Amino acid sequence: MISNILTWAVQRRLASIDHFRQHPLPVQQQVFESLLYSARDTAWGRAYGYGEAPSRQEFARRVPVSTYEQLYPYLERMLQGETDVLWPGATTWFAKSSGTTNARSKYIPVSRQSLHECHYRAGRDMAALATSLYPEADIMAGKTLSLGGTHTSNPFRPHTDSRVGDVSAVIMQNLPAWAEFLRTPPLELALLDEWEEKIERIAQHVQHIDVTTLAGVPTWMIMLLRRVVELTGATNITEVWPNLRLFLHGAVAFGPYRELFRQLIPSEQMRYLEIYNASEGYFAFQDQPDSEDLLLLLNHGVYYEFIPADQFEAEHPSTVLLEDVELGRNYALVISTNAGLWRYKIGDTVRFTCLAPYRIRISGRTKHFLNAFGEEVVIENADAALAAACAATGALVQDFTAAPVYFSSADGASRGGHQWLVEFIKPPQDELQFAQILDATLRQVNSDYDAKRHRDIALAPPLVQTIPSGTFERWLGSKGKLGGQHKVPRLSNSREVVEDILRQLSNSA
CATH class of the missing domain: 3.40.50 (Rossmann fold)
Structure with missing residues (x-):
């Protein structure tokens, strides 16, 4: 009853x-x-x-x-x-x-x-x-x-x-x-x-x-x-x-x-x-x-406005109203709320999948993305690529983070790449295949990434590094961020998080 x-x-x-x-x-x-x-x-x-x-x-x-x-x-x-x-x-x-x-x-x-x-x-x-x-x-x-x-x-x-x-x-x-x-x-x-x-x-x-x-x-x-x-x-x-x-x-x-x-x-x-x-x-x-x-x-x-992708980095960005949003485009979310946040840019990006009614998908963060080489990889792309790699190799991912990496080839030409630190619950049956499918799926879902990966000229294949179980939990704990809604930054144009985690692993070795 x-x-x-x-x-x-x-x-x-x-x-x-x-x-x-x-x-x-x-x-x-x-x-x-x-x-x-x-x-x-x-x-x-x-x-x-x-x-x-x-x-x-x-x-x-x-x-x-x-x-x-x-x-x-x-x-x-x-x-x-x-x-x-x-x-x-x-x-x-x-x-x-x-x-x-x-x-x-x-x-x-x-x-x-x-x-x-x-x-x-x-x-x-x-x-x-x-x-x-x-x-x-x-x-x-x-x-x-x-x-x-x-x-x-x-x-x-x-x-x-x-x-x-x-x-x-x-x-x-x-x-x-x-x-x-x-x-x-x-x-x-x-x-x-x-x-x-x-x-x-x-x-x-x-x-x-x-x-x-x-x-x-x-x-x-x-x-x-x-x-x-x-x-x-x-x-x-x-x-x-x-x-x-x-x-x-x-x-x-x-x-x-x-x-x-x-x-x-x-x-x-x-x-x-x-x-x-x-x-x-x-x-x-x-x-x-x-x-x-x-x-x-x-x-x-909550009253909503939306910043188009070409305005993300503008000092005084233009916004569009709800009635003017377009399907499939990335927007940064701007909110005014009954707690006193006025035209506040919260840092999340969304794209609209339906306009009647208004439905969205979270596409990433304005500061959490990979765009060191013009590849514009967002969280949504990364999640899709990891899911495909897991499905193909029988892997289960606990957590991950990725950042740019720069290195030089033998002839002195420089090209960029991405380094992925991945903590697995169940490791892939074939680690090389995992990295290849991750790369192939990113190319499939992101045309900018695909263009940079063409013939390995501008962007090298991703480097996927398996890290020990519990690494991310220990790293969060060292920052006083265990539990609640704290989470590992998934993508970053800076190597700060990746280097900090690698340094922690080195010190504990």
Whole structure:
């Protein structure tokens, strides 16, 4: 009965989802107007004339596109407790993440409105869709096992109630009662700081719970599932949780992990849906089981603009509105949110796969790509190539990173290449074949890479280096980034990450 009531309650959101599918532009206009009206009396709103109710075009002319570093002076004032800076009132919660150009932590404001109207509303929508798509699964009858990070006091105001932490920890700490009832493990375990202890204690706890849904980052979920299998002596997870039916996954591409989860959960009834959420908001989710496209969420307190690829590096980039995007093109995502991020460039790139309704795929990061030689390899290309290489050679990849490498031929001519550090769960049957298929698939899915690889003249074949199991985990641990939504940078035009990992391996040898 409780399951039926909860299912009925969340499915009330289906009408709202259908509404923004069918009326995307009026919905976005309403979100835009609501955001500006709410922030009209903030320091930022007064500086840019929000009270004058500018049009979307005038808003784009007045307000600069900002990176984290450019917005930081305002964010620092909020961290120090000043009110009415970017968003009305005081902000007490901040999502802490990495990824800035100077490698310091980012502190992203999480307002009460963004928690409830963005993260929690999107969570209800995802639950509504899942119960609608898979009614036979009865996922509300059991618990959702979610993994997250931790939170701590605000370093700018250490003796106040202001807190900073991984966005998953912020969300879990503030969950409404109905949502907390549905999840496991309890907060005292979910928010543990020490990651190894967290995995062990959560595994001990959840082996006796009726888990029907998993939610989290594939990399870390694998670690937990393996430990549960070890503790119980089971051969796979379905023996522990026979009612497990759904995995809501995000943060990294699922392709390289699909086969491993199939082995861990060998059930024909198991389903997988992707979500696209970040410290800055919850932006999209997979609404069709037979397609990996993600439905862009349009009535969740986020107003969207898009920077075309030829403007990525511009000092003052031009943007296009939702109604002007084109299929198949790469755009950098620009958001204005009900947490006070204004025309904020979050660093992700997307391409549209459908315009009615608006559906996207995450294509990469504006700073995480390989383009040292004009090859323009993005995350989407890398994931496709790895998946093909794994399928052909029987390999399973735990994690990877890639960077440019320069070397000279015997005649003194210089040409570039890519070095891939790959940690395998199951190594390929033929390492040379793995590298060849990786290369061939990249050539197939990326014409710029193919042109540079022509006759090995400008770009040499990729160098694939197998690294020991646990290398990436140890590297993340050395950076204080174990668990939560932390992940290894997959692609980079800099060799900083690759060299750091190789140096760590050398020192431990």
